[in-house]
Amino acid sequence: GLMVSNRYRHLLDGTRLADSVTVDFHKTFFQPVSSSALLVRDRTMLEHVTYYADYLNPESAALAEVPNQVDKSIQTTRRFDALKLWMTLRIMGADAIGALFDEAIDLATRVGSLLAADDDFELAADPQLSTLVFRYRPRIPGSGPANPARMLSEDAADTLNLAIRAAVFASGEAVVAGTKVAGRHYLKFTLLNAEASLGDISDIIGLLRRTGAQLLASTATAEATA
The missing domain is CATH 3.90.1150.170 (Aspartate Aminotransferase, domain 1)
Incomplete structure (x- = not known):
């Protein structure tokens, strides 16, 4: 929540130097559980959690740049948790x-x-x-x-x-x-x-x-x- 705070954002000073941060939108973005994210400065860092399986995300598909969320999470099947955050931001806006x-x-x-x-x-x-x-x-x-x-x-x-x-x-x-x-x-x-x-x-x-x-x-x- 401090990321969009109007008066207390300074408490996050210094985090811009981090290579990665985790955000729990469930708490201070007032979202239903679960809603969280791992933000990285360099997207290649996500390769540390990438594993190719022929039945799921074959390496050939990755080379062809076919989008696949499995490459960005240790979860495979999962809910569309980003939707509620997207809706909140669209309706309320970050300032609110x-x-x-x-x-x-x-x-x-x-x-x-x-x-x-x-x-x-x-x-x-x-x-x-x-x-x-x-x-x-x-x-x-x-x-x-x-x-x-x-x-x-x-x-x-x-x-x-x-x-x-x-x-x-x-x-x-x-x-x-x-x-x-x-x-x-x-x-x-x-x-x-x-x-x-x-x-x-x-x-x-x-x-x-x-x-x-x-x-x-x-x-x-x-x-x-x-």
Whole structure:
């Protein structure tokens, strides 16, 4: 998507020096799966995946320059995946796709600011594109000077965030992805829905907070009655 971005294209500076790049149109060109491409500076590089079979793409046909997509892929029979991308570009145009991706990046930036300002959440890193990696890790209130407020431990945060994901999924209200950073469990947003708003994502953050607080409360109750 950065290739057609109006404001963030500079993040691809330097890729023009590459001999080859892969592009996943499924993500930031908003295409249904699957839609991807390998772009090469020198078309002869594609010879590395070329194998001639008499029943499929005989070498004589190649010498006669008969078009054959088998020479450009390790796949043989495949769907016309390029059609949907072609249709999108023809109907919307590259500038409109770039504008949508710019909006997705802007939304991720605003959501990142919300999470960074919230004491109950930790960002693994500031968002660069449309993905945010974070976790719910609130401070545990203390009971007095001898037992001050403390940060939830790393192990407890791992257990809690895994439980939050499972509980939210089971509720049917949202599906939140997960990942690991330095061996620790985190939650993940990939914001590529052009209809999503800051309010929509704030609602999901609120759901994560409520779910986490309920799980912590139930754990504390169970420990107190054990």
